[in-house]
Amino acid sequence: MKEDDFARIRERLNGISRRDFMKFCSLMAASMGLPLAAAPKIAAAVTAPHRPPVIWLSGQACTGCTESLLRPSHPSLEHLILDLISLDYNETLNAGAGHQAEAALQASMEKNTGKFILVIEGAIPLKDGGVYCMVAGRPFSEIVHEAAAKAAAVVAIGSCASWGGVAAAAPNPTGAVGAPEFLKGSTVVTIPGCPPNAYNFLSTVIHFLTFGKLPTLDEKGRPKFAYGRLIHENCERRPHFDAGRFAVAFGDEGHRKGYCLYKLGCKGPMTYANCPAVLFNEVGSGAWPVGTGHPCFGCTEEGVGFHMPLHAQADLKYLTPGAGYPPIVCERGQGASPAAAALVAAAAGAAVGAAAVVARNLGKDGSGSSAEGE
Amino acid sequence: MHAKEPLGTKVLTKPFFFWAAIALIGLFFVGKRFVYGIGAVSNMNDGFPWGIWIAYDVVVGTALACAGYSIALIVYVFNRGEYSPLVRPALMTSMFGYTLAGVSVIFDIGRYWQAYNIFLPWFSNLHSVMFEVALCIGTYILVLWMEFAPAILEKVKAERLKAKLNRVIFVFIALGVLLPTMHQSSLGTMMLMAGHKLSPLWWTAFLPLLFLITAVVIGYAAVIFESLLSSVVFKRPLEMHLLSRISAIIPWLLGFYLLVRIEDVNLRGHLSLAFSGGLKANMFLLENLLLLAALLILAYPNNRRNPRLLFLSSLALLLGGSLYRFNTYIIGFDPGTGWRYFPSVPELFITFGIVAAEVVAYLWFVKRLPVLPRLEGPAKA
Numbered sequence: 001m002k003e004d005d006f007a008r009i010r011e012r013l014n015g016i017s018r019r020d021f022m023k024f025c026s027l028m029a030a031s032m033g034l035p036l037a038a039a040p041k042i043a044a045a046v047t048a049p050h051r052p053p054v055i056w057l058s059g060q061a062c063t064g065c066t067e068s069l070l071r072p073s074h075p076s077l078e079h080l081i082l083d084l085i086s087l088d089y090n091e092t093l094n095a096g097a098g099h100q101a102e103a104a105l106q107a108s109m110e111k112n113t114g115k116f117i118l119v120i121e122g123a124i125p126l127k128d129g130g131v132y133c134m135v136a137g138r139p140f141s142e143i144v145h146e147a148a149a150k151a152a153a154v155v156a157i158g159s160c161a162s163w164g165g166v167a168a169a170a171p172n173p174t175g176a177v178g179a180p181e182f183l184k185g186s187t188v189v190t191i192p193g194c195p196p197n198a199y200n201f202l203s204t205v206i207h208f209l210t211f212g213k214l215p216t217l218d219e220k221g222r223p224k225f226a227y228g229r230l231i232h233e234n235c236e237r238r239p240h241f242d243a244g245r246f247a248v249a250f251g252d253e254g255h256r257k258g259y260c261l262y263k264l265g266c267k268g269p270m271t272y273a274n275c276p277a278v279l280f281n282e283v284g285s286g287a288w289p290v291g292t293g294h295p296c297f298g299c300t301e302e303g304v305g306f307h308m309p310l311h312a313q314a315d316l317k318y319l320t321p322g323a324g325y326p327p328i329v330c331e332r333g334q335g336a337s338p339a340a341a342a343l344v345a346a347a348a349g350a351a352v353g354a355a356a357v358v359a360r361n362l363g364k365d366g367s368g369s370s371a372e373g374e
Numbered sequence: 375m376h377a378k379e380p381l382g383t384k385v386l387t388k389p390f391f392f393w394a395a396i397a398l399i400g401l402f403f404v405g406k407r408f409v410y411g412i413g414a415v416s417n418m419n420d421g422f423p424w425g426i427w428i429a430y431d432v433v434v435g436t437a438l439a440c441a442g443y444s445i446a447l448i449v450y451v452f453n454r455g456e457y458s459p460l461v462r463p464a465l466m467t468s469m470f471g472y473t474l475a476g477v478s479v480i481f482d483i484g485r486y487w488q489a490y491n492i493f494l495p496w497f498s499n500l501h502s503v504m505f506e507v508a509l510c511i512g513t514y515i516l517v518l519w520m521e522f523a524p525a526i527l528e529k530v531k532a533e534r535l536k537a538k539l540n541r542v543i544f545v546f547i548a549l550g551v552l553l554p555t556m557h558q559s560s561l562g563t564m565m566l567m568a569g570h571k572l573s574p575l576w577w578t579a580f581l582p583l584l585f586l587i588t589a590v591v592i593g594y595a596a597v598i599f600e601s602l603l604s605s606v607v608f609k610r611p612l613e614m615h616l617l618s619r620i621s622a623i624i625p626w627l628l629g630f631y632l633l634v635r636i637e638d639v640n641l642r643g644h645l646s647l648a649f650s651g652g653l654k655a656n657m658f659l660l661e662n663l664l665l666l667a668a669l670l671i672l673a674y675p676n677n678r679r680n681p682r683l684l685f686l687s688s689l690a691l692l693l694g695g696s697l698y699r700f701n702t703y704i705i706g707f708d709p710g711t712g713w714r715y716f717p718s719v720p721e722l723f724i725t726f727g728i729v730a731a732e733v734v735a736y737l738w739f740v741k742r743l744p745v746l747p748r749l750e751g752p753a754k755a
Contacts, residue, residue, distance in 0.1 A: 333419040336716035
């Protein structure tokens with residue numbers, strides 16, 4: 001990106017330096033596993049004059065996802081993302097309220113049909129005609145249905161929007177479901193997590209802006225770059241697991257020493273997410289649940305988070321602790337035992353004796369003459 | 375073809391029971407190995423993953439079993455039919471030696487139930503020396519049994535089957551010459567990989583050549599040794615007319631071998647190691663002095679006609695040649711940082727049991743199957 005290109009967008013970036021901006025683009029590329037050469041493309045995409053409109057709908061949600069999006073401590077991140085996309089509707093961040101806000105939503109949907117990105121936060125209750133979540137006098141399900149039909153892409157952020165999350169936890173009194181189930185038949189990108197890592201969301205949106213298509217998704221609609229591997233695979237406590245060192249109670253010696261939390265109910269071995277690699281809040285190493293000493297509760301994994309008891313032990317998918325461990329100091333073998341040495345000597349002696357007898361007899365006449373002992 | 379017949383004497387003699395008892399003790403420890411694992415019976419460790427089961431039963435054992443190969447070389451390749459009375463006993467010892475070497479490999483490998491995968495072509499690792507050795511020895515065991523099959527077929531009077539086999543047996547005879555040439559040299563190649571872990575007194579790029587020559591030399595020595603010994607044990611006339619002539623080949627082979635062996639160590643500048651004292655140096659000297667002694671005895675035609683000297687020289691050859699292989703695999707091998715190995719009592723008994731099983735099988739076969747040549751007159755008492 002040239003200096004004069006940057007000058008064009010400087011105003012929109014709220015005074016962020018060009019250097020910081022390019023650092024952000026590189027960070028985005030890296031977190032998606034893209035080559036660094038993708039950074040200029042990302043820069044071009046996020047600074048394009050026509051900012052893609054984003055409509056953000058909130059249903060049965062605690063707004064933690066929105067909060068998490070605002071939290072990354074990288075300076076100006078919120079400025080960047082809020083200024084670079086055109087956030088036309090978000091109940092938490094809307095300047096207007098009431099009828100004015102709803103009118104803006106309708107206007108944006110009409111104007112940008114087929115172009116906007118629809119972000120759904122929170123679960124969608126279906127029981128009793130969806131009356132358990134009403135926005136502007138309409139059931140939330142109806143609003144989602146209408147908006148999704150006109151959206152270019154649908155992103156479900158957080159566990160509630162992805163598969164119901166805490167709202168759908170048993171006995172699920174409101175009949176809450178996630179967006180993929182509600183919008184069955186259309187592609188819904190899910191960014192589960194409670195809350196999800198903001199970078200996973202940003203990276204997905206920026207991938208869409210840069211390349212015009214969604215990143216590779218797994219069968220649950222999760223981007224593979226973020227949810228392709230088990231937490232267990234990248235966990236910094238994994239060596240303790242492999243070596244059989246476990247914390248067995250909060251505050252015990254193993255827990256204080258940072259041993260593996262598997263026996264406290266850590267769901268890392270059955271949860272797909274990049275938490276140990278990407279961390280939270282950009283405050284350095286250890287800034288994620290397991291790093292702080294709390295077992296992972298599987299928030300990104302349907303059927304684990306809000307489903308399995310917190311301290312139930314995880315099912316190990318394919319990584320099991322060793323049944324035995326190689327010793328650090330190897331036995332280096334032993335010398336001859338007296339019995340073994342005696343045995344070798346006896347055998348050698350018998351062979352020498354037998355050979356001597358045969359040799360003596362061979363000389364006597366032209367033939368063999370010793371008898372087979374009978 | 376020379377006629378052969380079973381000795382026909384009593385099988386259940388005292389020596390038979392003695393060797394059978396040792397074989398049974400070996401079998402007991404084999405059972406222990408399969409129930410409790412290799413560690414329960416063996417002193418092998420990560421530094422010495424090849425113990426006597428490989429060094430003796432396979433590497434030395436198959437060399438001792440090269441009698442069939444060596445005789446087949448003269449009879450079939452150089453077309454000297456007059457030695458054919460020696461073929462069948464030689465083949466039989468080869469058959470036992472190789473079969474039991476194959477069996478002891480099964481004791482030695484940890485996951486023996488996977489061993490059949492060697493014979494599945496889609497799993498072949500064509501870059502592995504061990505694969506070559508395993509496949510080649512496995513095939514050769516089959517070939518030896520096919521080559522020996524006529525003796526068994528004669529015994530059970532399956533004349534038509536024997537006639538059929540005789541039409542295709544040339545294939546097995548050809549393989550019987552080709553296969554040992556391949557794997558006996560490869561047994562040397564296996565220790566090429568050991569590199570600096572093997573003492574420079576043994577490690578050389580000539581390992582495959584030296585292993586091939588020792589296989590042939592040990593093969594001839596085994597023929598001579600075994601013929602003389604069975605004449606003594608079974609009170610039969612000595613086959614000196616054949617043995618003296620066969621032993622005339624040995625000095626040439628041995629001379630060439632010792633020249634390469636010593637000059638190779640010398641050219642690499644390590645000959646002084648041989649006189650540095652210590653186990654390795656002395657073993658090197660012992661090994662080569664035994665072979666040199668055999669060479670000096672057999673170099674004179676008069677000595678080759680003396681049964682006692684012929685016997686002693688064949689013994690020196692067997693010991694020297696075996697020692698060369700044993701030294702290459704265990705004595706000269708040092709994996710570094712304090713590893714030690716000496717076989718345990720159960721481990722030794724398994725090897726002794728294998729030797730005993732060979733003796734027992736030999737005694738039974740020569741008495742019941744047509745292996746040894748028919749005698750013209752009555753056997754001398």
